[in-house]
Every structure is written in C-alpha cells, then in structure tokens.
Amino acid sequence: MTQTEFLNIVMPFKDKVFRLAKRLLVSTEEAEDATQEVLMKLWNNKAKIEEYKNVEAFSMTMTKNFCFDKLKSKQAQNLKIVHNNYEDGNTSLQKQIELNDSVNWVARIIEELPEQQKLIIQLRDIEEYDLDEIAKMLDMNNTAVRVTLSRARKTIREKLTNTHNYGIK
Amino acid sequence: MVLNSIDKLLEKYENGETSLKEEQQLKNYFSQETVAPHLEMYKPMFAYFSVNKQEQFTKDLPLKTKKVFNYKWIAVAAVAVLTLGYYFKTPVISSYEEYTYGTYNNPEDALSEVTKSLAMISGHFNKGVSTVNYLDEVKKGTVTLDYLNEIEKGTSIIFKK
Numbered sequence: 001m002t003q004t005e006f007l008n009i010v011m012p013f014k015d016k017v018f019r020l021a022k023r024l025l026v027s028t029e030e031a032e033d034a035t036q037e038v039l040m041k042l043w044n045n046k047a048k049i050e051e052y053k054n055v056e057a058f059s060m061t062m063t064k065n066f067c068f069d070k071l072k073s074k075q076a077q078n079l080k081i082v083h084n085n086y087e088d089g090n091t092s093l094q095k096q097i098e099l100n101d102s103v104n105w106v107a108r109i110i111e112e113l114p115e116q117q118k119l120i121i122q123l124r125d126i127e128e129y130d131l132d133e134i135a136k137m138l139d140m141n142n143t144a145v146r147v148t149l150s151r152a153r154k155t156i157r158e159k160l161t162n163t164h165n166y167g168i169k
Numbered sequence: 170m171v172l173n174s175i176d177k178l179l180e181k182y183e184n185g186e187t188s189l190k191e192e193q194q195l196k197n198y199f200s201q202e203t204v205a206p207h208l209e210m211y212k213p214m215f216a217y218f219s220v221n222k223q224e225q226f227t228k229d230l231p232l233k234t235k236k237v238f239n240y241k242w243i244a245v246a247a248v249a250v251l252t253l254g255y256y257f258k259t260p261v262i263s264s265y266e267e268y269t270y271g272t273y274n275n276p277e278d279a280l281s282e283v284t285k286s287l288a289m290i291s292g293h294f295n296k297g298v299s300t301v302n303y304l305d306e307v308k309k310g311t312v313t314l315d316y317l318n319e320i321e322k323g324t325s326i327i328f329k330k
Contacts, residue, residue: 015225105213106213126221126222131185145185153185156214157210
C-alpha cells in the first residue's frame, strides 16, 4: 500500500478521530498527539488494513482505547483546558458574544459529563453516526447506547436551562 | 416550521429516539436567527455541535516507509565475491605453472640445465658443511664430560630413591 492510498482511506475520518480525542483529552495538543499516534499505528499495520471490515469504526475504537489509556497514565495529569474561538459570520457582534458565552457553557457542561456519555454525545450529535455503528465502536449494546445518550442529552438540557434562567427566575 | 412538531421532536430527541434525519431537522431549526423563546436554551447546544464539527486535524503526518535492511543479502554478496574471486584466481595459477615448468622443449638441454643447477647447489652445500667442522671438537669435549655420569650414580646412592 502506498502513502497516497493510505491517505485516501484515512482522510475522510482523520478529523473525526481528532475531535473524538479532543473530546476526551480536552487539550488540542494532546488530541493532536493522540490522533497522530492512532494514524501511525494504522500506517504501521497497513498490511492488515484490508482485513478490517470498517476501518473508520476500527479507528474510532482505537482512538477511544488510546485516549482512555492516556487518561489513566500520569502524562495526562498536566492537561490544559483550551477553549476555541467560535466564529459565526451571520450574527451581529452583540449576539455573537452572547452566543459565544453560552456555547462555551455547552462545552463546559459536556466536559463535566462522565466519559461514556461524552463519547456518545460526540459520536452521535457531532459526528452523526448511526446508533448501531456507535454500539459497534464502543462494544456496547444498542439499547445501552440509547439510554446513555438520552441521559447525556437530558443532563445537558437541564444544566443549560439552569444557566439560561440564572438571574431571571 | 410548526412549533408543535419541534417540541415533539425535542422530546423524542431527549429520549434518544430520533433518527439522524430528524436530528438534522432540529439542527436546521436551531440554526435560525430567532427561535421560540421557550426553546432559546437549546440554541447554544446545537450551535456548539455544528461549530465543533468543523474543527480539523491540521498536524502533519510523518509517514515513513521503513526500509528494513535485509541481512540475507550480506550472505549473498559474500558468496558472490568468493565465487568471483575463485573464478579469477585459477587461470593465474595455471599460467604460472606453465611458466615455471616445461619451458625446455629439448630434453638434452633440460638435462644439462638440471645437472648444472644441481652441481651449483652441491658446491654451495659443501662450502657450508666445511665451516661447521669445528662441531667435531665440541663432540670430543662432551665425551670427556662423561665422568659426570659417575657423580650422578654416587648421588643416587646417597639419596636412595
């Protein structure tokens, strides 16, 4: 397998891997390292790549496991919390600042979720994977995924409502 | 969009029962400038989801094609060198033999040459031997030293092995 062939396989989902890693590891640098590591592992095992039925799902599982390992290791103890600048050209400045703030709230709320819920919110609401696919990636049962997803969404909604109404009610 | 259907979709959404298509509907609805006031708090959530989806991995991938040196080739090269060396060496030996032997075609010439060289060797040999004659004197000396054996006999009696 040549480099270009490999890149053609990897390109479509490398951003997804990165975002999943970032969801779990929080810091951009850590996530970049993790993504690089996962892709390098794939590259080193490129001989076996044809055997995998779904390289994307396989990579997502690999990323999940890799990030959990990282979180367990001592290296993860100097994590940085970095928030991105969210841009949206359509809204006015006043609205934009307001939105930025509440969008940051969402980021913070998701960060506080248990890891499993974080993972599922990431895979479903951001990457828009099918429930069956998620179940396969996380080695879970379909109903369990649904329940976790529902719990996570309810938590986010409750916390958002609380912040939204803070000082009003 | 009918507000009622959004409310329903949201309820389904919270139970994790919406399909990807329905979720797309929700996302579209909440990406509008204005949403129903009682649903305002959902807006940042869906905004966050769509913004987050655009984040990209920009780091370079150092894809190296590792070339593992195969040590088998060293053996192959060694064998090649040996065979080549042997192949080129043998003709040199045979031509040397031709050069040293069989240069005389006439046997009489050869015989005279051989006797000449043998005579020369024996002449030099005799010269060498004559200078070693004094060794006979040494032999005479050692014969006179035979009485030492007598002493040895005496000491062996004393020490009685």
